[in-house]
Amino acid sequence: MACNFADLFEHSVDAMGQRTALIHGDRRSTFAELDARANRLADHLAGAGVGPGAHVGFQMHNSIETMETLIACFKLRAVPINVNYRYGVEELVYLYDNADLDVLVYHRRYEPAVAPALARAPRVRHAIVVDDDLGGDHLPSAATEYEAALAAGSPARRVVERSADDLYMMYTGGTTGLPKGVMWRQEDMWRVLGGGIDFYTGEPVADEFQQSRVGAQSDPATWLILPPLIHPSAMMPTFTALWTGNAVVFESRFDAAAVWRTVIRERPMVLVITGDAMARPLLDAHAEADGDTSSLVVIASGAALLSQPVKNALLERFPSALISDSIGSSETGFGGMGFATKDDDPGRGPRVQTGRGAVVVDDDGRPVAIGEEGWLAKTGSVPLGYYKDTAKTEKLFRTVDGVRTVVTDDRARAEEGGYITLLGRGNMVINTGGEKVFVEEVESVLKAHDSVFDAVVVGIAHERWGQQVAAVVATTDTGAPDFDDLIAHVRHHLAGYKVPRTLWVAETVVRSPSGKPDYRWAKEYAGARTPDHRVGTGGDR
Template sequence: MQTPLTVLDFLRRAETVYGDRIGLVDEPDQPAQSWGDLSYRRMAELARAQAAGLDRLGIGPGERVAIVSHNSARLMTALYGVSGHGRVLVPVNFRLKAEEVAYIVEQSGATALLVDPELDAALAGVPVRHRFVLGAESDALLYDFEHAPVEYPVDESDTATINYTSGTTARPKGVQLTHRNLWLNAVLMGLHFGASDRDVYLHTLPMFHANGWGLPFALTGLGARHIVLRKVDGAEILRRIDRHGVTYLCGAPAVVTAVLDAAADWDGPVPGRDRVRMIVAGAPPPTSVVERVEAELGWEFMQLYGLTETAPIVTVNRGRAEWDALPPAERAERLVRQGAPALGTELRVDEEGEVLVRSNTVLAGYWEQPEESAAALRDGWFHTGDGGVLEDGYLSISDRKKDVIISGGENVSSIEVEDCLYSHPAVAEVAVIGVPDTKWGETVKALVVLRDGSAGDEAELIAHCKERLAGYKAPTSVEFRSSLPRTTTGKLQKFRLREPYWAGRAKSVN
């Protein structure tokens, strides 16, 4: 027997096994009326009511419903009320400008747009057939509790969500993720990172980003409790961990830094010691951050490498029994790698150094972009655009291929140089880029944000690198900044940092 794998499987199990359990604690401080504490039975009722509401609006199977929202119970429930009942959810980055949201709505062909109240004015001009501002008034229109939803047949190969890439260099592409993609990704996340009905998960990760990495599905199916956090703040994260007994959270290195900074001012023992597990992804973290998470917070550090196009799991790095007796620095060196391939995932690095992936979580294609899809999926492999090295079964990302600095014929990984600079006590943030040079083609430049109270010294930072790296890898110049541009997932927007140095040139490398 074979039955289709669909995202609704996770909520159905939660309703059946954990129906009376509080499964979702909504953000109390938000412009829309909070839904408060929801049992899994109530979540399932809301999802069915939303599907019936879409029926009433005439929004049929396969139609797209876009939602622009901070983390909320309404957004999480829509994963089931929309995708679980035959439509396609389009979760949109709430930090995008109106014209960017308008492009996504138009390109996806979304029939309806659901908007967070905080974004109502900014997105007022986005054209769409049905528009709703999330809250008590729209709840009455979007949720029909009087009628059972139409049971549309859903196949596992059907598109469940379209998740738009960050679009840092061009128009964003709509990543088509199927029910099968999302189902298997969720199961792999729960398997590799360990999850159970005893877990309490804090949503520090935006739910729009690769559907919260699939953990809203995985942890729902296992009966864990979800704590919704609307906006990331280091001190508030610690307060919620303390208040709710949180055991699990995710985030980019920037989120880790915010927590570490808040922990330094925390009155008393840091909440969650020897209990909390944190998955870090979005950018390769410095080894010093890994050490600090384990030493200062007492949390387990785990790392995920993935992309929106892979739903997102590709590799997993979690402490092994063989590493338990290692000194903290050596253990951190192992954990800082992106990790070993997830179950059912094949990896290889081609002759140009690009990481290629083959797995059941790889996207079906880019929405209505057949040429882009064919290029990304050529020869039966997904081409990540990341440069990396495989050693002893573990992947280390050296850089985005386009960000590798070639100075005097030598390849320099900006990540390696950044990691070295992060080990200097004065450095809070750093981005390393290649800038044009008449002799070497390009040379290494470091853009540095200093810690509060620290003074900048270019010569000292360059010497720091030369003591620890090959001479050609050390920056030839250091520029101090007040901040560095990042995407919502914590990735440095290096194209913005490089632009002024390469302006007026035919290409941005030498």
């Protein structure tokens, strides 16, 4: 079996060519049309010297052209590299160089940052600019026009002998450190996040044609995928939908009111979101939605877990829908899935049914006993390592008792029945007077308070305790929260030493495009302002 992204897509084209594949605004593309346009772009890229192993950056928000670019790269055995479209010039210069980009494809609205970054990135020998619907049409560019490139390309498939070993790479880690590329074999990524192992039964699919074969025998569904395609939480569900003959709807940017208009118009069965950062605005906007949103039967969160109050609200608003969230990362892929139940304890920590080889291990990389804490790890289909970083690869990717294992920085506890309770990221632990505090557990409890819309927790220096717990919160209204009530709420769920001693109120909490908290921003925000509230240490610390 090839188990290659391009082959899997072409199987769907051959089996279901006239089905709708992508929907973006008032545009629609069938599988055959998507294939032909990707072939045209592949022909242009090949003419520009792009072949197996070449790195093609895509600095693009969600659109049909973004998927055409990804598919064209995979068809040529080239490696598409995700470029965060929120990056400034200095960050772009670093990533263009670190990722060894040969070509860059980008939406025109990012021209103000792209142009000066490309001027300092001589390795990038070719750039292609795509017109977009977000205000970039008036910006001049020296890059090749996307539609002109496609018009000159051939719609026929190029003959390329592909392999399951062809590379899939995802740049990650920009919220806590410099971005780094995680390298996967395409078959391994397909197994963990693309349906190569059935998500519900855990059984590997029989062959590379199974998804398209079963899809052709079934009525197609529509999936509305909101996270950015520069993150696997959106890219892999999109490919999974296409490989199984379903249609995918994109929004150029996240606008909660617009999402519900799209749901009413397109009637999707599946909605993919990212944690509270999307769920809370969607819930607020749903009250004003003018139409039927009952088509949704699955609301799935990836890359960031839902807080308990949000789970409660989703279950109340969509009582017939399955609400799920999952754990995973660019380094592990899919690690486990949890299904929402009402009124769980927000201080308990997220609990998921494990999958795809997820396990909790000790410092030596060996599984811990039930009830013990350790590091969240992954066996089975795992990445090859970090691009151009042998030291980090050796630290994270180990071979234990003959089994290749990814040992993450996430702390977890093994539970009965194949469950894992997530405790928090080990590299984000706050050490206060010798006590360890995981920021995620405090964030979860803060967000369970009625007055808190979002929260991010950090450690700040303290003369006596070394560090103290601090938080930046965004409120559900324009005023400051009742701090005394908020602190009492946290104390009800958590030990005294975990209570934030210093709090700042921000208009919004900054997150990455994938929905993860930006801890660097939180520390800078706190460092530049007088706290809005301080809590005395008291005797119950």
